[in-house]
Amino acid sequence: MSKFSIITRGLVKENPTFVLVLGMCPTLATTTSAMNGLEMGLATMFVLILSNIVISLIAPVVPDKVHIPVYIVVIATFVTVLQLLMQAYVPQVYATLGLFIPLIVVNCIVLGRAEAFAGKNGALDSALDGIGIGIGFTLSLTVIGIVREILGSGSVFGWKFIASDGILAFVMAPGAFLVMGYLMVLFNKLAKK
Amino acid sequence: MEYFLIIISAIFVNNIVLAQFLGVCPFLGVSSRLSTATGMSGAVCFVITLATVVTYLLNTYLLVPLGLEFLQTISFILVIAALVQMVEIVLKKTSPSLYAALGIFLPLITTNCAVLGVAITVVSKEFSFGGAPHLMNLGEATVYALATSLGYGLAMVLFAGMREHLAGNDVPKAFKGLPIAFITVGIMAMAFLGFSGIV
Numbered sequence: 001m002s003k004f005s006i007i008t009r010g011l012v013k014e015n016p017t018f019v020l021v022l023g024m025c026p027t028l029a030t031t032t033s034a035m036n037g038l039e040m041g042l043a044t045m046f047v048l049i050l051s052n053i054v055i056s057l058i059a060p061v062v063p064d065k066v067h068i069p070v071y072i073v074v075i076a077t078f079v080t081v082l083q084l085l086m087q088a089y090v091p092q093v094y095a096t097l098g099l100f101i102p103l104i105v106v107n108c109i110v111l112g113r114a115e116a117f118a119g120k121n122g123a124l125d126s127a128l129d130g131i132g133i134g135i136g137f138t139l140s141l142t143v144i145g146i147v148r149e150i151l152g153s154g155s156v157f158g159w160k161f162i163a164s165d166g167i168l169a170f171v172m173a174p175g176a177f178l179v180m181g182y183l184m185v186l187f188n189k190l191a192k193k
Numbered sequence: 194m195e196y197f198l199i200i201i202s203a204i205f206v207n208n209i210v211l212a213q214f215l216g217v218c219p220f221l222g223v224s225s226r227l228s229t230a231t232g233m234s235g236a237v238c239f240v241i242t243l244a245t246v247v248t249y250l251l252n253t254y255l256l257v258p259l260g261l262e263f264l265q266t267i268s269f270i271l272v273i274a275a276l277v278q279m280v281e282i283v284l285k286k287t288s289p290s291l292y293a294a295l296g297i298f299l300p301l302i303t304t305n306c307a308v309l310g311v312a313i314t315v316v317s318k319e320f321s322f323g324g325a326p327h328l329m330n331l332g333e334a335t336v337y338a339l340a341t342s343l344g345y346g347l348a349m350v351l352f353a354g355m356r357e358h359l360a361g362n363d364v365p366k367a368f369k370g371l372p373i374a375f376i377t378v379g380i381m382a383m384a385f386l387g388f389s390g391i392v
Contacts, residue, residue, distance in 0.1 A: 021371055024221065025306050029214035069274060072303075076267040084263060102266045102313055106306040108218055173212050174383040181375030185367045 003128055010132030016109045017140035018187040023109040026100045027141055028176040034157045037145025039093050040100065041138025046082055047104050048137075049130035051075045052118040056126035059119040071114045076105045109137060147179050196336050203340035205388040209307055210348045211381060216307030220349055221374060223298060225360070230353035233298045234346030238339070240280060240302050241311050244273045245338035248312040249331060269312050274303045307345060311338050352381065 016022050030040040054074050062070050083101055086094040113133055118126040149155055152170035154162040169175050209215050223233045248269045256262055281299050284292040315334040364373050
């Protein structure tokens with residue numbers, strides 16, 4: 001497999017959100033606006049890339065029986081690093097994303113990639129895989145965020161194009177599920193062609 | 194009275210799946226049949242309550258006095274993983290029939306973000322049910338965890354009931370499977386929004 005195709009695979013063919021349907025909790029909860037979706041995607045990508053690299057390096061020496069707990073500890077370590085960094089440099093973003101930053105530990109995408117890819121491949125390939133899946137995840141979250149922001153508050157990335165309020169339901173919980181459902185239909189339709 | 198408010202709020206108003214988006218993966222994964230949904234809800238209910246009590250004690254009597262709050266994420270996930278493993282071993286010895294019924298759902302609970310989510314929520318968020326805002330004490334935390342997991346079970350069982358009917362219906366091809374499930378949950382969440390005024 002070429003290095004380039006490792007990256008592009010995560011965008012469409014193995015898109016973590018619309019095809020693999022992993023990591024639904026942050027996807028639904030944090031996409032109230034395009035910016036929030038983008039920030040959550042980048043935060044997850046940070047953990048994904050670093051944990052992929054470290055896991056690919058230690059995988060050969062970790063006994064098979066305890067590999068899942070070891071992977072979880074590695075991931076949790078990077079999540080803690082991310083938490084501390086965000087609290088120090090972007091406290092505003094940390095406050096908005098809230099609970100979902102520590103919950104990256106139990107995001108199935110991260111553990112899924114560790115198990116399916118990083119545990120069996122070299123450090124460079126694993127880093128590229130983390131970048132590809134991370135970009136795929138970030139893009140999906142941003143798209144969901146854009147749609148919800150347009151419908152819910154009549155703006156894109158904070159830039160307001162209609163004076164009145166939007167349809168409030170799309171910023172609240174029901175809108176997340178509805179937008180996700182319809183975008184998935186669209187993705188199915190387009191990807192089949 | 195305060196406990197009553199916590200219970201109503203956790204089950205209906207701030208339903209863990211439909212309003213807080215925690216535990217969505219297993220919610221969608223095991224809700225295609227009513228019987229598995231019930232088994233999973235029971236197991237999750239047990240683990241959430243137990244894990245919350247243990248992590249609450251760990252946080253209050255070990256992490257906070259030593260100033261190690263930044264270790265919350267790592268230590269909590271380890272406690273949860275160990276608890277799930279322990280529950281598995283105990284069930285296997287004492288009640289093989291229940292163990293067989295829960296099957297693969299037990300180990301999967303470790304990565305259910307509802308468990309870690311509730312554990313972190315009760316030690317970090319301030320609550321104000323009919324009084325001044327304060328961090329939860331052990332009693333409130335336990336009741337909150339129990340009520341939240343009951344809310345999880347309620348949403349799961351309701352949704353599984355609907356999904357069993359959906360399976361027999363003629364759905365447009367692009368909507369088949371998960372998309373229609375998401376739209377159904379969306380409408381369910383809208384119905385639950387109706388509770389938001391009561392607490």
